[in-house]
Amino acid sequence: MLKKHPLLVLALVAGYAFLYAPIISLVVYSFNDSRLVTVWGGFSTRWYGELMNNEPLLEAAWMSIKIAGLNASLAVVLGTLAALALVRLRKQRGHQSLGVMVTAPLVMPEIMIGLSLLLLFVAMEDVFGWPQGRGMLTILLAHVTFSMAYVTVIVQSRLAHMDRSLEEAALDLGARPMTVFFTITLPLIAPALGAGWLLAFTLSMDDLVIASFVSGPGSTTLPMVVYSSVRLGVSPQINALATIIIAVVALAVLITGVSLYRKEMRQA
Amino acid sequence: MLKRVATTGLLMLGLLHLAPTTAQETLRIYNWSDYIAEDTLANFQQQTGIRVVYDLYDSNEMLEAKMLAGRSGYDLVFPSARPFAERLMKAKLYQPIDSHSLSGWQQLDADILASLQDMDPGNQFLLPYMWGTTGLAYNRDKVAAILGDDMPGDSWRLVFDPAIASRLAGCGIALMDDALEVLVAAQAYLGMGRADYSQQALQQAAAVVAAVRPQVRYFHNSQTINDLANGDLCVAHGYSGDMLQAQSRAQEAGQGVHIEYVVPREGAVVWTDVAAIPVDAPNPKAAKQFLSYLLQPQVIADISNSVQYANANLAATALLDEQIRHHPGIYPPAATRQRLLTLPLPEDKQARLMSRTWTRIKSGK
Numbered sequence: 001m002l003k004k005h006p007l008l009v010l011a012l013v014a015g016y017a018f019l020y021a022p023i024i025s026l027v028v029y030s031f032n033d034s035r036l037v038t039v040w041g042g043f044s045t046r047w048y049g050e051l052m053n054n055e056p057l058l059e060a061a062w063m064s065i066k067i068a069g070l071n072a073s074l075a076v077v078l079g080t081l082a083a084l085a086l087v088r089l090r091k092q093r094g095h096q097s098l099g100v101m102v103t104a105p106l107v108m109p110e111i112m113i114g115l116s117l118l119l120l121f122v123a124m125e126d127v128f129g130w131p132q133g134r135g136m137l138t139i140l141l142a143h144v145t146f147s148m149a150y151v152t153v154i155v156q157s158r159l160a161h162m163d164r165s166l167e168e169a170a171l172d173l174g175a176r177p178m179t180v181f182f183t184i185t186l187p188l189i190a191p192a193l194g195a196g197w198l199l200a201f202t203l204s205m206d207d208l209v210i211a212s213f214v215s216g217p218g219s220t221t222l223p224m225v226v227y228s229s230v231r232l233g234v235s236p237q238i239n240a241l242a243t244i245i246i247a248v249v250a251l252a253v254l255i256t257g258v259s260l261y262r263k264e265m266r267q268a
Numbered sequence: 269m270l271k272r273v274a275t276t277g278l279l280m281l282g283l284l285h286l287a288p289t290t291a292q293e294t295l296r297i298y299n300w301s302d303y304i305a306e307d308t309l310a311n312f313q314q315q316t317g318i319r320v321v322y323d324l325y326d327s328n329e330m331l332e333a334k335m336l337a338g339r340s341g342y343d344l345v346f347p348s349a350r351p352f353a354e355r356l357m358k359a360k361l362y363q364p365i366d367s368h369s370l371s372g373w374q375q376l377d378a379d380i381l382a383s384l385q386d387m388d389p390g391n392q393f394l395l396p397y398m399w400g401t402t403g404l405a406y407n408r409d410k411v412a413a414i415l416g417d418d419m420p421g422d423s424w425r426l427v428f429d430p431a432i433a434s435r436l437a438g439c440g441i442a443l444m445d446d447a448l449e450v451l452v453a454a455q456a457y458l459g460m461g462r463a464d465y466s467q468q469a470l471q472q473a474a475a476v477v478a479a480v481r482p483q484v485r486y487f488h489n490s491q492t493i494n495d496l497a498n499g500d501l502c503v504a505h506g507y508s509g510d511m512l513q514a515q516s517r518a519q520e521a522g523q524g525v526h527i528e529y530v531v532p533r534e535g536a537v538v539w540t541d542v543a544a545i546p547v548d549a550p551n552p553k554a555a556k557q558f559l560s561y562l563l564q565p566q567v568i569a570d571i572s573n574s575v576q577y578a579n580a581n582l583a584a585t586a587l588l589d590e591q592i593r594h595h596p597g598i599y600p601p602a603a604t605r606q607r608l609l610t611l612p613l614p615e616d617k618q619a620r621l622m623s624r625t626w627t628r629i630k631s632g633k
Contacts, residue, residue: 034520034521034522035517035520035521036494036497036498036517036520036521039498039521039522039523041520041521041522056301056322056324060324115333118333118334118337119337122337122338122339125339126339133339133341134339134340134341135341208326212325212326212330213330213333213334215323216323216340216341217294217296217298217321217323217341217342218296218321218323219323220322220323220324224323224324224325224326225301225324227326227327228300228301228324228325228326229301229302230326230490231300231301231302231303231509232300232301232302232303232509232513232575233493233513233517
């Protein structure tokens, strides 16, 4: 075993500080009585109270969560299909161009994706009347378009390293391809699906530029509220909301972690 | 297993169709966050029964992009008059608001209406909403301590007079990162009565800015708010709204920093935000109802009290909070108001010249 060298410990601490200090300061300042982020004005839960009465902000947060959740689920389904095609149909014609096209959004500037999708949606509405106006649906479509690319990459690498003989054994024993896929393949790549889902969720929650372009009446997302506040000043209510989201996420991670650990213990 | 997948799929499709499908009349507004009073929308809904959907944008550029793409779905938008509303007026993307039939239109400030006439002859398309200036904010105590009796108070000399600027440099001077705003401010300092984009006038202004370039700590449009409030910066050039935000943040922080915002007496750039109805608005009738609602003095006074910007309704002035009505940074004295300058849209050639000049100044060559 590696000995605990003091430098190693220092690197560990520095690494954690680099990752978590900003989050901790955000949480701390959500309990700041002062409006300024740089000045400590005493402990208070005032911003949490104001947040609860700030309907537009909460509505936007809910809108973001809804879009992010649906986006992540759709992106996982489509991304997995794309990854399957990329890994399993190597001899098919068009395989190469599919690979390039699916992952193109990874390297395209957001502003180009946003503007091109906006123009596409407007043109589609002119030509065949769908999607009618823009809103949550168009944001969702736009987000799926680019988060699918990330899911594809993750699932693809998992599939490439999977032991195919397991599937072959199941097929040998008479299982139909569909059954094999759901009972053998899916459970094996499940960690990649989970990671892809979370990544797609985060990407969607985070996105301002693309969503701004393709949003319509009644579909203001959380980042739009935050960035729009610059005009009259950002309020620590944003910190309060972020703290709540972090708490929920941390709790979810903790619960999954504990249940996974117990499962492992039982198996062992 | 297949069945479960199918039901999940159906469920998700169902969720996609959760779009609101109410029969109630709706008005869709696109504006900045918190750029209205807290009860403005609720009261309107109560008075008219029209449901208001209020969406936010984070820059005038985003609003412009959506207007240009068309079919934005919004009934009422609040762009800055220059250059945004001006450009879209040229592109004919707004519809007339029947301004003169709106009750309360006569109470609007004739000077502000006149300042919009060059882009909107007869004021048929744009309703002035809030207005403000681009002036100077400074740290009262620090600047007074450094300058003592030579304090020019409300003058562009604070930043453009090399003798004064060099004394304030250590304490920090910041200018906006906006060629048009800074060059025209320098022209005001030189005593030109209006924004002049001719090559000669721009060169004169550039010489003024170049002379104080070494004393300027940075050029930025919004970073100044926090730096002023924390006392890290002594003088900043910026929009009245931002500078007053710095003032109130400094007050709230209670660290003994006092920020003053002044509209320099030589004149300063004035900006106006307007309300306009896009040409393809789904419900222009409701938008017009909202405009007449905004023309009620009490409604617009409440908004001004909440956002701390001046409005264009003369009948509303009496209803404003004392500290807003008498704040020289929000409602400048009449003599200063006579010297406010508007920024017409530069032609392409002028804009190119300006940005070249600006790059030269900033890089210090």
